[in-house]
Amino acid sequence: MDSLLLETAKYALGRISSGTEGRHDLLYAIRDLDFLEEPIFGETLERNTQRFDRMKYPKIDANTERQLGYFWIPSEISLEADRNNFQSGKISPSQKELITKVIRKLIFFDSLQGRAPFLLYGQITSLPEAENNFLSWSFFEGVIHSRSYTEIARKVYPDPDELFEGSHEIPVLVKHEKSVTKRYNEFYDYVILYNLMETFGVKKPPEFMKEFRKKLLLSLFNVNVLEGIRFYPGFASVWAIQETTGTVPGISETLKFICRDENVHLDLVVKYLKILRDSKEEGFSEIYEETIPELDRMYKEAAEEEFEWTEYLFEGGVDIVGYNEDIAKEYVAYVCNRRLAVLGRPPAFPDVKSNPIPWIGKYVMSSGGDKKENVSSAETLPQEKSAVSDYVIGVAGGSVDEAFEEDVYE
Numbered sequence: 001m002d003s004l005l006l007e008t009a010k011y012a013l014g015r016i017s018s019g020t021e022g023r024h025d026l027l028y029a030i031r032d033l034d035f036l037e038e039p040i041f042g043e044t045l046e047r048n049t050q051r052f053d054r055m056k057y058p059k060i061d062a063n064t065e066r067q068l069g070y071f072w073i074p075s076e077i078s079l080e081a082d083r084n085n086f087q088s089g090k091i092s093p094s095q096k097e098l099i100t101k102v103i104r105k106l107i108f109f110d111s112l113q114g115r116a117p118f119l120l121y122g123q124i125t126s127l128p129e130a131e132n133n134f135l136s137w138s139f140f141e142g143v144i145h146s147r148s149y150t151e152i153a154r155k156v157y158p159d160p161d162e163l164f165e166g167s168h169e170i171p172v173l174v175k176h177e178k179s180v181t182k183r184y185n186e187f188y189d190y191v192i193l194y195n196l197m198e199t200f201g202v203k204k205p206p207e208f209m210k211e212f213r214k215k216l217l218l219s220l221f222n223v224n225v226l227e228g229i230r231f232y233p234g235f236a237s238v239w240a241i242q243e244t245t246g247t248v249p250g251i252s253e254t255l256k257f258i259c260r261d262e263n264v265h266l267d268l269v270v271k272y273l274k275i276l277r278d279s280k281e282e283g284f285s286e287i288y289e290e291t292i293p294e295l296d297r298m299y300k301e302a303a304e305e306e307f308e309w310t311e312y313l314f315e316g317g318v319d320i321v322g323y324n325e326d327i328a329k330e331y332v333a334y335v336c337n338r339r340l341a342v343l344g345r346p347p348a349f350p351d352v353k354s355n356p357i358p359w360i361g362k363y364v365m366s367s368g369g370d371k372k373e374n375v376s377s378a379e380t381l382p383q384e385k386s387a388v389s390d391y392v393i394g395v396a397g398g399s400v401d402e403a404f405e406e407d408v409y410e
């Protein structure tokens with residue numbers, strides 16, 4: 001156990017006695033609050049009316065608007081062709097195995113993301129626009145993405161257990177799960193203690209708050225890596241199968257919608273990171289500077305882990321015309337460099353300068369997002385276009401587009 005955490009817990013519990021009143025107003029404080037004066041993540045929590053007409057950070061709310069505009073329902077994507085192709089053997093056993101490996105890992109990612117954003121950041125913010133943003137983010141991960149994998153498991157696999165059982169016995173997956181959850185879990189311990197001190201009105205020691213802020217930043221870097229790098233070798237490999245054989249249109253489209261959402265989440269994390277880096281009054285600027293070496297290390301190590309994952313994906317050989325393990329790895333390196341560039345950091349892989357998968361823009365949809373990788377959603381919605389895409393019609397313009405004004409893809 002982290003000794004600072006333990007010492008702070010003992011200190012906090014020592015301050016709580018039978019006469020302690022506690023706050024009793026953490027969910028709604030009945031008093032006038034000017035949220036324009038509140039920090040995103042402050043020393044204390046002040047929450048009451050949710051209002052979105054007057055906000056400290058309208059660009060955070062613009063991201064929420066974009067998330068909502070991209071609402072979709074997994075069951076509306078047809079998986080019939082995929083099912084037939086799985087059953088008739090049109091998909092080779094090695095391609096099927098690759099798809100299974102990819103979805104297993106995505107199941108892990110979104111199970112984690114379905115709860116982490118709101119439990120971590122939603123519990124410690126005072127700003128209505130940030131609270132709403134985290135709530136919406138968790139909703140998309142847990143209620144839409146996670147359910148989409150169950151949809152695939154039910155409709156394409158003869159036995160859904162094939163996707164859900166046994167993941168914790170795959171050494172490389174367990175290794176990556178530990179690596180991804182570590183920063184989240186470490187920060188979550190601090191969130192719990194922060195809330196305990198809030199509940200009982202215990203003043204938080206400065207050294208605790210310093211470490212709290214550091215762990216918060218590290219967890220945000222961690223999630224940026226997850227949203228921005230770790231999904232991509234799997235996405236690209238499944239799309240490569242679709243691109244060359246046309247046998248998995250439904251799974252491929254599901255992943256396109258997930259990827260589009262991940263791009264919006266990528267944008268939101270970058271927004272928070274930039275606010276915390278640049279707005280001195282938020283109290284993070286100094287710690288941000290201190291954690292930069294760790295930021296660089298985390299991105300590179302994550303990409304290297306994804307190289308390892310890619311080797312596992314291609315173990316035993318997978319036959320995909322014009323696509324292989326080396327291309328997938330180079331794409332991961334390319335994506336990693338792009339994510340670092342957005343944060344003003346030098347490339348982790350300076351030799352990789354261009355996108356090795358020329359056709360990927362058809363699949364990576366963000367509509368106004370990644371200008372190098374994408375074309376607009378109107379152009380990219382596929383021949384197998386489904387009812388799902390209709391949700392975005394009418395919201396892809398106007399203020400929603402401003403969500404991507406400067407951040408992720410500048």
Ligand SMILES: [Fe+2]
Nearest residue numbers: 110113141145
């Ligand atoms: Fe997700």
Ligand SMILES: [Fe+2]
Nearest residue numbers: 227261262265
């Ligand atoms: Fe996400």
